Amino acid sequence: MVSISSATDIATRTTPLSESVVHPAAARRFAVVLLSGGLDSTTVAAVAKSQGHELLAVTVHYGQTHRREVLAAKAVAQALGVEQRIVDVSFFRDLAWYSALTHPDRFTLPSDRATQQMDADIPITYVPLRNTFFLTLGAALLESQALHAIEVEGTLPEHVQATLFIAANAIDYSGYPDCRPEFYTTAAETLRLGSKLGTQYGIPFGIETPLIALSKADIVRLALAHNAPLAHTWSCYAGGELPCGRCDSCLLRAKGFAEAGIPDPARL
Numbered sequence: 555m556v557s558i559s560s561a562t563d564i565a566t567r568t569t570p571l572s573e574s575v576v577h578p579a580a581a582r583r584f585a586v587v588l589l590s591g592g593l594d595s596t597t598v599a600a601v602a603k604s605q606g607h608e609l610l611a612v613t614v615h616y617g618q619t620h621r622r623e624v625l626a627a628k629a630v631a632q633a634l635g636v637e638q639r640i641v642d643v644s645f646f647r648d649l650a651w652y653s654a655l656t657h658p659d660r661f662t663l664p665s666d667r668a669t670q671q672m673d674a675d676i677p678i679t680y681v682p683l684r685n686t687f688f689l690t691l692g693a694a695l696l697e698s699q700a701l702h703a704i705e706v707e708g709t710l711p712e713h714v715q716a717t718l719f720i721a722a723n724a725i726d727y728s729g730y731p732d733c734r735p736e737f738y739t740t741a742a743e744t745l746r747l748g749s750k751l752g753t754q755y756g757i758p759f760g761i762e763t764p765l766i767a768l769s770k771a772d773i774v775r776l777a778l779a780h781n782a783p784l785a786h787t788w789s790c791y792a793g794g795e796l797p798c799g800r801c802d803s804c805l806l807r808a809k810g811f812a813e814a815g816i817p818d819p820a821r822l
């Protein structure tokens with residue numbers, strides 16, 4: 555295995571002079587946010603932006619019924635001034651087929667459910683291992699950014715940080731297992747063990763979930779505190795031109811704005 559110092563020496567020797575090589579001590583704080591275009595991920599993107607990371611947004615089109623959210627994610631990234639990568643993984647719909655989000659023709663979208671019902675079991679809007687897959691996609695981009703900085707630009711590994719920002723929430727949510735803290739704790743360890751960044755350079759993947767313990771109302775307040783562009787966001791699971799107002803996602807969003815005592819800027 556190549557040691558950290560020899561890898562750095564090679565990178566420094568073979569890289570042509572550039573601004574980052576002239577200042578090799580400059581710390582690089584790379585971050586990737588998974589941005590769906592909804593209230594939660596838009597808030598997390600605004601929080602990550604405010605912390606001064608070198609931030610990239612990843613938006614995944616996976617053949618979901620609500621393509622409208624990809625358009626929202628574009629508008630949000632633009633409003634925040636964050637560089638965005640939109641990736642089309644529509645094939646995922648054929649694999650993760652057991653879901654009302656990937657196959658609305660086969661499964662009925664739950665509607666008008668009380669929050670207690672949402673907590674009771676994992677609903678048919680759960681998409682099999684979607685967050686695990688998305689996390690890996692975001693981490694692949696993040697690792698690439700960090701490795702390039704180390705091996706091509708000559709940044710010292712000890713000056714590199716890599717953080718994934720995820721809008722998971724375990725309070726006002728639909729009971730999805732991949733929104734709970736224990737999933738992210740073990741995912742960070744899996745990424746470290748399975749990556750060059752973690753094993754060769756000793757750089758852990760940070761996974762930040764700033765919303766994990768917040769209510770929807772708290773998320774709305776956090777969004778406003780960070781000037782998140784909420785007017786551009788889209789949360790509805792249904793595929794219409796306007797939010798349906800009846801799916802779990804619409805109901806949780808409405809609950810959040812009502813409890814925060816603030817009108818939803820996307821509905822004005």
Ligand SMILES: [Zn+2]
Pocket residue numbers: 789790791792797798799800801802803804805
């Ligand atoms: Zn809806």
